[in-house]
Amino acid sequence: MVFSAPTFLFVFLPAVLVATWLAPTRLRRYVILAASAAFYFWGVQEFLFAVWASTLVDWGIGLGIARARRDGRTGLARALLIGSLLQNLGLLAYYKYAGFAADQLDRLSTFLDGPSHQVAAIALPIGISFFTFEKISYVVDVWRGDVEARRDPIDVLLFVSLFPRSIAGPIVRLREIQDDLRRPTPTLDGVSEGAVRFAYGLAKKVLIADQIAAIADASFAAAPAGTLTTSAAWIGALAFSLQLYFDFSGYSDMAIGIGKMLGFTLPENFRRPYSSVSITDFWRRWHMTLSRWFRDYLYVPLGGNRHGSAATYRNLIIVFTLTGLWHGAAWTFVLWGLYHGAWMLVERRMGWRDVDGQRPHHLVWRRAVTFLIVLIGWVLFRADSLDVASSYYHAMFVPTGGLTPAVHAVLSNQAITVLALASLILVLPAARAGGPWLSSAAGRVPAVLRVAALGAVFPLTLAFTLSNGFSPFLYFQF
Amino acid sequence: MRHRPLLTIGWFLGLLCLPAVAWLLGVRQPDVENRAKAAFPELNRSSLQAKETFAALDAAILDRLPGRDRAITLRNRIAVDLFRDSPNPDVAIGDDGWLYFVPGLQSCVPGTQPAADPADAAEIVARTLLASGRRTMVIEPADKLFTHARDAPEIDAARERCARHDQDAVEARLRASPGGVEIDSTLRRIEQDEGPTFLRSDSHWNWRGRLVFLRRLLNTARPGLADEAGLHVGGPIRQRGDLSALQGIPRDDDDRAVVVRRTPRHPLPAGDVVVVGDSQVERSLLASAGVGDGSASIRDVALPGQEYCSWPALQQSTCDDLIRKARTVIVESVGRNLLQFEQQCPRLVALSIEDMRGRPGSWERVDGGSQAPDAPLALPAGGDVRVRAVPADGDVRATPRLLLFPLRALPPAPAGQPPAKVTFVQQPQAGPPAPCAWTEQAVVGQSLALPVPAGRRASDLVVQLSGPPGTVVGRPEVVVLDGRRAARR
Numbered sequence: 001m002v003f004s005a006p007t008f009l010f011v012f013l014p015a016v017l018v019a020t021w022l023a024p025t026r027l028r029r030y031v032i033l034a035a036s037a038a039f040y041f042w043g044v045q046e047f048l049f050a051v052w053a054s055t056l057v058d059w060g061i062g063l064g065i066a067r068a069r070r071d072g073r074t075g076l077a078r079a080l081l082i083g084s085l086l087q088n089l090g091l092l093a094y095y096k097y098a099g100f101a102a103d104q105l106d107r108l109s110t111f112l113d114g115p116s117h118q119v120a121a122i123a124l125p126i127g128i129s130f131f132t133f134e135k136i137s138y139v140v141d142v143w144r145g146d147v148e149a150r151r152d153p154i155d156v157l158l159f160v161s162l163f164p165r166s167i168a169g170p171i172v173r174l175r176e177i178q179d180d181l182r183r184p185t186p187t188l189d190g191v192s193e194g195a196v197r198f199a200y201g202l203a204k205k206v207l208i209a210d211q212i213a214a215i216a217d218a219s220f221a222a223a224p225a226g227t228l229t230t231s232a233a234w235i236g237a238l239a240f241s242l243q244l245y246f247d248f249s250g251y252s253d254m255a256i257g258i259g260k261m262l263g264f265t266l267p268e269n270f271r272r273p274y275s276s277v278s279i280t281d282f283w284r285r286w287h288m289t290l291s292r293w294f295r296d297y298l299y300v301p302l303g304g305n306r307h308g309s310a311a312t313y314r315n316l317i318i319v320f321t322l323t324g325l326w327h328g329a330a331w332t333f334v335l336w337g338l339y340h341g342a343w344m345l346v347e348r349r350m351g352w353r354d355v356d357g358q359r360p361h362h363l364v365w366r367r368a369v370t371f372l373i374v375l376i377g378w379v380l381f382r383a384d385s386l387d388v389a390s391s392y393y394h395a396m397f398v399p400t401g402g403l404t405p406a407v408h409a410v411l412s413n414q415a416i417t418v419l420a421l422a423s424l425i426l427v428l429p430a431a432r433a434g435g436p437w438l439s440s441a442a443g444r445v446p447a448v449l450r451v452a453a454l455g456a457v458f459p460l461t462l463a464f465t466l467s468n469g470f471s472p473f474l475y476f477q478f
Numbered sequence: 479m480r481h482r483p484l485l486t487i488g489w490f491l492g493l494l495c496l497p498a499v500a501w502l503l504g505v506r507q508p509d510v511e512n513r514a515k516a517a518f519p520e521l522n523r524s525s526l527q528a529k530e531t532f533a534a535l536d537a538a539i540l541d542r543l544p545g546r547d548r549a550i551t552l553r554n555r556i557a558v559d560l561f562r563d564s565p566n567p568d569v570a571i572g573d574d575g576w577l578y579f580v581p582g583l584q585s586c587v588p589g590t591q592p593a594a595d596p597a598d599a600a601e602i603v604a605r606t607l608l609a610s611g612r613r614t615m616v617i618e619p620a621d622k623l624f625t626h627a628r629d630a631p632e633i634d635a636a637r638e639r640c641a642r643h644d645q646d647a648v649e650a651r652l653r654a655s656p657g658g659v660e661i662d663s664t665l666r667r668i669e670q671d672e673g674p675t676f677l678r679s680d681s682h683w684n685w686r687g688r689l690v691f692l693r694r695l696l697n698t699a700r701p702g703l704a705d706e707a708g709l710h711v712g713g714p715i716r717q718r719g720d721l722s723a724l725q726g727i728p729r730d731d732d733d734r735a736v737v738v739r740r741t742p743r744h745p746l747p748a749g750d751v752v753v754v755g756d757s758q759v760e761r762s763l764l765a766s767a768g769v770g771d772g773s774a775s776i777r778d779v780a781l782p783g784q785e786y787c788s789w790p791a792l793q794q795s796t797c798d799d800l801i802r803k804a805r806t807v808i809v810e811s812v813g814r815n816l817l818q819f820e821q822q823c824p825r826l827v828a829l830s831i832e833d834m835r836g837r838p839g840s841w842e843r844v845d846g847g848s849q850a851p852d853a854p855l856a857l858p859a860g861g862d863v864r865v866r867a868v869p870a871d872g873d874v875r876a877t878p879r880l881l882l883f884p885l886r887a888l889p890p891a892p893a894g895q896p897p898a899k900v901t902f903v904q905q906p907q908a909g910p911p912a913p914c915a916w917t918e919q920a921v922v923g924q925s926l927a928l929p930v931p932a933g934r935r936a937s938d939l940v941v942q943l944s945g946p947p948g949t950v951v952g953r954p955e956v957v958v959l960d961g962r963r964a965a966r967r
Contacts, residue, residue, distance in 0.1 A: 192483035466549035
């Protein structure tokens with residue numbers, strides 16, 4: 001079930017909201033837990049039980065670590081921590097990376113004239129990357145003493161399963177919502193803000209991202225066939241850059257909105273990333289909860305920037321390689337991560353990254369260049385393979401005339417208009433992220449926009465979701 | 479202002495609950511995609527472990543959510559009225575709201591192009607039906623794109639040229655061929671002199687087009703039948719446009735009924751006429767006759783006891799006996815369906831040749847094997863031979879011909895195996911394959927058939943015959959399709 005699916009919008013969400021609001025406060029968390037289980041079961045069926053079993057293991061380990069540390073048994077605590085890390089990363093490795101690793105070994109074996117071993121594909125449960133990181137963050141936070149180990153397993157189950165962010169984030173830390181886990185208390189203002197935020201996010205996904213998806217799809221489909229022209233390549237890359245932002249940030253808006261309506265305050269995940277003035281700045285604005293996870297649980301433990309330039313660069317490369325790999329089990333994702341890591345290094349080396357609080361020079365130029373760098377990187381992210389990426393880059397940088405027919409076919413007037421409107425995001429001020437401003441800013445302008453968003457845009461968005469998949473036959477199919 | 483959050487929440491929740499509340503109040507979503515609603519899956523322990531169950535649940539819920547039809551219309555209206563986009567890639571928007579079916583060009587799209595010459599196919603079917611001793615009318619009316627072209631947008635210039643060329647070739651051949659009928663030149667003249675012959679939001683004829691077609695059809699069944707039945711234009715009606723429905727913006731067009739006044743005093747014997755066709759026939763012949771309470775169709779009143787057979791029914795062989803019994807066979811296939819016509823015309827040929835015989839020729843092996851000139855062909859141990867038929871009347875004729883390959887002996891299949899049959903595959907040495915070939919036979923005494931279009935060399939039409947060892951195919955027999963009845967066994 002995705003948030004823009006009619007089943008979710010018109011059946012699941014209203015039922016869960018009403019059930020949560022009507023439930024006594026002490027029972028609310030159980031209602032939300034049951035809804036989260038149903039939500040996840042709808043998508044992954046019995047894998048839900050594997051997630052819960054793993055979560056309960058982490059809950060037990062958390063208690064064990066806390067007790068071991070109280071008893072001064074640091075070695076045991078460390079062993080439990082390592083056990084949890086192995087358990088979580090092992091699950092992630094099995095479901096997400098085993099196939100990739102087996103493919104690489106098979107290729108190596110074939111290259112060395114050895115036997116070929118095909119491994120059956122393993123179905124990837126949605127959201128596994130997200131909740132794995134959250135479980136790790138819980139256990140590490142317990143180890144560090146940043147959060148108390150939870151005695152009640154429901155706390156941890158609910159923390160991991162909370163359906164608004166279970167499949168696409170934001171990546172939450174238990175300490176951020178620990179009070180809400182105990183007693184989720186939706187307030188009138190919170191629910192109202194959440195409704196606006198949700199409507200805003202849904203509109204971003206349905207009215208913008210979904211309308212320009214076909215452009216990117218057509219461009220990337222044309223690349224391996226060798227029919228991609230230069231103009232189509234750049235249009236497709238722009239379309240994908242915008243599609244990805246509006247889809248992902250829209251989803252985060254919806255997650256935050258639902259959280260508010262249920263009584264949870266989830267962290268922000270995007271802050272106008274395409275207004276960044278450097279790649280360093282970009283990673284402070286794009287998928288912020290992932291960046292901070294890698295910073296707090298990998299970069300800093302590796303030493304961060306505390307041990308000289310060489311170590312810093314090494315740590316950055318490790319972090320960004322793993323960031324790429326976290327996004328997908330393919331070389332294109334690894335290269336994408338390395339690409340960003342390399343730019344981070346260059347900015348550090350050349351002194352191009354801005355320091356917080358200082359206003360950078362040549363703002364427009366820097367924003368344009370940063371966006372261009374990010375856009376070029378998105379080609380790797382989107383391409384199905386290195387060959388496709390290579391063909392795409394060839395089309396982008398070796399000029400060919402004309403416009404690919406398949407891309408021309410999807411450039412309807414509507415798609416062009418939406419693409420142009422979506423591109424306005426590139427010129428909006430960086431200081432203010434749309435979602436939080438729209439849902440909670442005071443003043444006449446945000447108030448009017450809230451009314452417009454809910455009064456006109458939301459019904460239109462719902463109409464678009466309800467009409468999705470309309471594919472009639474000319475003659476009746478008996 | 480404490481009521482503001484409540485208003486916001488109420489509005490938000492109200493919109494989300496609206497379809498469910500409507501459903502509880504008895505509002506039901508009509509079918510909007512020309513198909514039955516997706517069924518709810520069975521829910522049990524094992525089905526709940528399958529991803530497909532939840533996908534099926536989603537589909538079933540979506541089909542039933544009240545308001546979906548209005549949502550579709552709203553969305554597509556925005557596309558059309560605000561952006562001038564067609565929400566369905568199969569529907570092109572022309573001038574003044576005229577809609578056109580883009581697959582009207584499908585005969586020139588790779589994958590949906592006929593392999594053989596479509597004009598040859600049309601002619602072969604018409605002449606073969608005549609050779610079987612039947613009356614016939616074979617008609618392949620042009621798509622709206624080529625009849626009401628003045629309001630059509632440019633869709634794909636190259637494909638339009640190609641499809642128009644094919645359509646022109648088919649029309650010209652049917653015009654010149656006995657048994658062939660072409661009404662498009664008449665419709666185009668009416669378009670110039672009187673008005674459109676198609677509906678604005680639909681892929682079918684309006685009353686002008688239907689009137690011309692029905693007059694030809696009824697007069698083919700029996701000369702003068704159209705007047706005898708009192709075919710005329712009736713009162714105004716509204717037609718729901720199929721193309722507007724494809725766009726999700728249902729629209730009704732003004733039209734007029736085409737009706738008959740009476741049943742002929744001496745109706746044709748039951749089953750005397752079979753009409754094989756598509757929705758143009760259904761809209762015309764099976765529409766209300768305008769007689770009595772209006773529930774009887776024109777077919778029921780003017781052609782009582784006569785049969786209609788759709789192309790899918792022909793393909794499933796459910797019309798075979800009807801066609802065998804009929805003395806008049808009318809074949810209609812809209813011009814864009816050239817591939818469908820090519821794929822299904824062999825059935826019409828097969829039913830026509832059942833008791834035909836022709837002038838014996840000889841076989842010539844092209845695979846190096848030996849074959850006596852006037853002997854039947856015996857399939858060897860390997861089961862395959864590559865041969866060409868040498869007709870008795872020469873390699874090339876200006877008239878189309880049929881080469882019949884009568885099956886003389888067919889060893890039975892071993893127990894437990896499917897029934898034995900003999901088949902052939904065309905391997906033309908020049909040009910495209912011949913159309914409408916009947917390439918398989920399992921009944922001894924019946925024939926396979928290879929048409930030879932006018933001007934084609936029979937020697938180019940090499941075939942690979944396959945069958946169980948011991949199969950014997952008699953000498954090829956040539957039937958000249960000169961518009962006259964062929965000899966019978």
